Amino acid sequence: MDTQDIAQALLDTAGRLRDRGLLFRGxxxxxxxxxxxxxxMTRGGDVAQLRAEDLDWAGLDGSGQEAFQPTFREVIEMHVKVYAQRRDxxxxxxxxxxHLTAFAIAQQPLPAVYEPLLRLGIHEDVPVVAWAPRGSQESVDGILRAFVNPATSAVLLSNHGVLVAGADLGEALARLTILEEAAELVLHARALGGAKPLPKAAYEEVVERQRRFQATS
Ligand SMILES: [Zn+2]
Structure with missing residues (x-):
């Protein structure tokens, strides 16, 4: 992907976050x-109305942060350190x-009980990272500890929000979308006595089924 394509992917993703109601009111x-x-990365501006001039490059070694507005510079480490650790x-x-943030402020892991999560590789509960000021060393260290588990691609940030990753932005957005659906559905299920777990072998069965259909397509 060239530089322009990457910028366009960021702008498109920001538009989808807005259109899918994944941005809360602020x-x-x-x-x-x-x-x-x-x-x-977003360096400033309003993510709901993101423009190309709101984006800028930063090195995974922490270089090039000068162009970022303070509120975005605060959280650069939350991105670069995760990329440096998880090359996938x-x-x-x-x-x-x-709904995901409701789980984060309740400090409750989101259970992987919704089949579409499995299709996006999320087959373990989404963990909660202990609270520390956003972007702080302590907060980032907690995120990195959670991402040591190769099965983890999303974390709930206590009393704050969510951080979701993927092989590319498209996968991160797909995961975020399904996770928010799952959080909403799990909360609804509580009115009906609570969500029930998937069978233990569900993930293997889903992956096997996906593989079989992909092999024949
Ligand atoms: Zn935040």
């Missing part, structure tokens, strides 16, 4: 896409969707 969010040893990630979205 539109607090930041997102990035990695290319080699650097990343393009190429896109990261942080935002405060209403």
């Amino acid at each position: 539109s607090h969010a930041n997102l990035s896409a990695r290319s080699g040893e650097r990343m393009l 990630f190429g896109g990261i979205v942080h935002c405060h969707p209403a």
Whole structure:
């Protein structure tokens, strides 16, 4: 993907976050896409109305942060350090969707009980990272500890919001969308006695089924 395509992917993703109701009323969010040893990230502006001039590059080594507005500079480490640790990630979205953030402020992991999560590789509960000021060393260290688990691609940030990653921004957005659906549905299920777990072998069965259909397509 060339530089222009990456910028367009960020703008498109920001528009979809808005259109899918994944931005809460304040539109607090930041997102990035990695290319080699650097990343393009929101540097300012309103994510609900993101423009190309609201994006800038920063190095995974922490270089190039001068162009970022303070509220975005505060959270650069939350992106670059995750990319540096997890080379399988190429896109990261942080935002405060209403239902996922309800789990975050209740400090309750989101259970992986909704089949579409499995199809996007999410087959373990989404963990909660202990609270510390956003973007702080302590907060970032907690996120990195959660991402040591290769099965983890999303974390709930206590009393704050969610951070979701994928091989690219498209995968991160797809995961975020389904996670927010799952959070909403789990809350509804509580009125009906609570969500029931999937069978233990469900993930293997879903992956096997996906593989079988992909092989024949
Ligand atoms: Zn936030």
